[in-house]
Amino acid sequence: MVGLAEEFGRERVFNTPLCEQGLVGFGIGMADMGHTAVAEVQFADYIFPAFDQIVNEAAKYNYRSGGMFSAGKLTIRSPCMAVGHGALYHSQSVEQFFMAVPGVKVVIPRSPIQAKGLLLASIRDPNPVIFLEPKVLYRASVEQVPEDDFTLPLSKAEVIEPGKDITLLSWGTPLYSCVEAINMLRNPPASIAEHFPKDLRNASVELIDLRTILPWDRETVAKSVAKTGRCVIVHEAPITAGAGAEIGAYLQDKCFLHLEAPICRIGGWDTPFPHVHETFYKPETVRIADALVRTLSY
Incomplete structure (x- = not known):
């Protein structure tokens, strides 16, 4: 993600306060206003302060308004799983906490090519998506990723x-x-x-x-x-x-x-x-x- 602010401008790419509930809530508001919002929780272990925003707001926004409003343009990225030295607070897997939450999608890629195709599909999906990235693969996984635009289907094994x-x-x-x-x-x-x-x-x-x-x-x-x-x-x-x-x-x-x-x-x-x-x-x-x-x- 190097150079995004320089390429797209500080109005579109910016740091938020380190407050998970705040940044996810901010993303929900942006998505509701029609913007494509990609919020990053620095570690999936710290997604829990934003659990209320995800479960009670993002996931239900479209349903409770009868389709008048939606947070479907929101994608929440977060590194997950073991990293080799993360221990209690930096190596957890959290996908199971969202298994009972209708209204959101949860995606976990296994490689760089999968990450690009699934992330682009998540951003374009009409539902809020939690995109969990196995952190140890950031440095361990190597692939030649196509520069062209492509997506991989969600909910397809x-x-x-x-x-x-x-x-x-x-x-x-x-x-x-x-x-x-x-x-x-x-x-x-x-x-x-x-x-x-x-x-x-x-x-x-x-x-x-x-x-x-x-x-x-x-x-x-x-x-x-x-x-x-x-x-x-x-x-x-x-x-x-x-x-x-x-x-x-x-x-x-x-x-x-x-x-x-x-x-x-x-x-x-x-x-x-x-x-x-x-x-x-x-x-x-x-x-x-x-x-x-x-x-x-x-």
């Missing part, structure tokens, strides 16, 4: 790798651990090879990036799970009441007769994000690979 034996579903940073887990399943290190049965190493894993958390792509995910009969859901947020719980409940209802194993969830532990041992808190490669083995072996 992407099948990154097709498969027929098990569905592996995630979003944001954990997707990279999912790829490593698939590779570990196929070619386990000699030191732990005994834990990976040889008859499972050729298992065909369908890897899906959900991309939009709310409203999520039920059709694509349910179609995949009905085909594979097995599903592992991975996210960084704590496992209890995480987004995976809602997804799992839906799949249990819609895919019950197709399931060959219980739906498995791998997530953060039900503790505050720790100062040390972040890699043991996050759903890292070994935990995901173990979940694949357990679900395929059921």
